[in-house]
Amino acid sequence: MHNASYYKGLFFLITCFFITLLLISPVAQTDSAKKILDKEEEIREQMLQITQELGVTCAACHEVNDFKKASKPSFQIAREHLKVVQLLNSNGFDGKHGPQATCFMCHRGKLKPDYTEALLKKALKISPPHNK
Numbered sequence: 408m409h410n411a412s413y414y415k416g417l418f419f420l421i422t423c424f425f426i427t428l429l430l431i432s433p434v435a436q437t438d439s440a441k442k443i444l445d446k447e448e449e450i451r452e453q454m455l456q457i458t459q460e461l462g463v464t465c466a467a468c469h470e471v472n473d474f475k476k477a478s479k480p481s482f483q484i485a486r487e488h489l490k491v492v493q494l495l496n497s498n499g500f501d502g503k504h505g506p507q508a509t510c511f512m513c514h515r516g517k518l519k520p521d522y523t524e525a526l527l528k529k530a531l532k533i534s535p536p537h538n539k
Contacts, residue, residue, distance in 0.1 A: 457485075459516075460509055460510035460511035460514060461510055461516070461518050462514075462517055462518060463518050467481055467518060468482045468485045469482065492508045492509065492510065492512075495508030495512075496508050500512075
């Protein structure tokens with residue numbers, strides 16, 4: 408008789424545990440899904456802003472069949488340029504007390520900016536245009 412009440416109590420505790428997991432789990436999954444969707448929406452908004460600042464479409468940098476694929480050279484360049492923008496934003500160009508660093512700051516609506524710094528030209532081995 409003692410064993411029967413022990414097993415009933417144990418069964419009750421295990422049942423309560425699994426019911427609790429079932430009740431909590433969808434809430435946790437819903438919150439996680441919402442965070443993922445919010446992050447995806449934030450990235451989408453940033454990408455749309457970048458396309459406007461560069462005067463291009465998504466296909467300029469992305470493979471349209473797989474947006475995460477990094478096979479295009481322009482994707483790699485964009486990734487490096489985004490690091491520069493983040494660096495500038497974290498070092499005072501954040502829009503709080505002056506301008507905010509964006510792609511438009513240099514590109515002015517063009518994929519290739521009209522102006523590049525002399526040191527950058529030297530680093531990239533870009534020769535200046537010849538005047539005719």
